[in-house]
Amino acid sequence: MLPKYYEFLNSVKIMSGEKALENIPHELDMLGAKKPIILTDAILAKTGALDKLTKVFDGWKMDVSEVFTDIPPDSSIKTINHIAEIFKEKKCDAILALGGGSVIDTAKGLRIVIEQGGDDVMAYMGLESLPRKKRVPFAVVPTTSGTGSECTNVAVIANPDKNVKMEFISYDLLPDFTVIDPAMTETMPPKITANTGVDALVHAVEAYTCLQKNPMSQAYAFAAMRLIVNYLPKAVAEGSNKEYRLAMGNAATMAGIAFSNSMVGIVHAIGHALGGVAHVPHGIAMSILLPHCMRFNLETLKSAYGELLLPLAGAEAYASTPKEERAEKAIEFATDFIKQFETVGLPTTLSAARVTEDQFEAIAKTAVNDGAIIVNPFMATKEQVIEILKAAF
């Protein structure tokens, strides 16, 4: 059934495939960039990914000497405001982000400050409230296949002084283009491949089933789920295979487009809180929580979860399962799918992720205030979140 009203936008040009990096200078040139600032992190600078990127600018009349690598694991307002000063001082005119979610969110925050004016990103917190100003060309090269942040209208930025995370939702956060090049993810270790891949799976599952779902986002979510179940185990087992890496890069981007247009749900609400309170990496939190949150939502989402069995388990399993059993089967499939990655060190319980029971109260309190919970079809209370945490322990 179509929603009574929905909105959908993905304006990001997607450049996917081998040697896609090579086309970045041309695209930036077309956008009028002469001096992009490159944002990345210290590890990517050390492992050679940054060199691979800067090398493609050889011969181009473009100054890529301004590189900022000191980005913390959680993008923070202080870092963004600091980079904004550098951007203005060095007269940069574009942003090129190379990295995972934190680097990309930092780049999104930087774009907000530069485009909107002022010197503090905090002034622009909100939902769909940023007016369009003069555009700063903005490109993203993701180095993980999970966050989908290269195609989302969301940024989560930490305020270390208050120990809270601030949320920004605006179509203005969408980059101009993104580059999915398997060369950027082929050295990702199996455990990180697994947990970032499960993050993408959760984006697709929640985008397909949450209150803001719409036929466009569901199409992307469906396609992302098919790719993930087919290619994630292969990418974990054989990381150097470019086909598998490219498939996962595409899956993560599609899942990102899906949830950018329908948001997520309770898995992310609790997952964000687990990250904030217990410092559990996001992908690991997603891996632990998905089956338990699906059980929590089962009564409300029985029909939608039943539909998930098709992209998850395939046509034969879907057709041979009676309609009333499909939702349960989909949850079983998701549980087993995630469990297979225990062999590469992926924790599937909160105790294995070193979360302690005395943290439950704080996690639950944070989770019920997370924006993702508003579009979960059942508005969970703090007590219900604690029950989910107990089940996942």
Add this chain to the structure above:
Amino acid sequence: MSEKKPGKAGKRALAGIVMGLLGKGIRYGYKCDDRIRADLDGIGDEFTIKLMVNPVGPAMLFGKKDGVVFSHKCEIDAVADITLAFKGIDGAFKMFTGQMGLSAGYAQHRFTVKGDLYKVLSIVRIMNIVEAYLFPKMLAKTLMNPVPKRQVNMLRFYGGTLFSK
């Protein structure tokens, strides 16, 4: 003969009345419902939240000052810590007259928010609880899932909302 529906001006007038009732409900709810009290206290000791309908109102401010919860009508350009702005009167009217819940309004992009989104969830919960008192159960069920339980009975809540200071 078809039933006459209110025009834009009528919708704005009615939305303004319900907005005022919600504001009073929040004030009374702070006194009688510990969930509303906890959420308002959780937002902070001093804050202002503006509800407004674009482009010409109505608009209302509520919040806390010197430990006291307040609500009153305001100009559309009044400054607040957090502003929930409905994009148009048709969407706002549906939400203020129990035809659409806040979660559905969010899902349908009916309003924008300026300010800290992490505090908006408290506002959503507070509004849901107040609506659960003000609207009949059958109607509330179509607006939110689950419907918050009433801690005091509906009549007492209406009385307190309309007549207490």
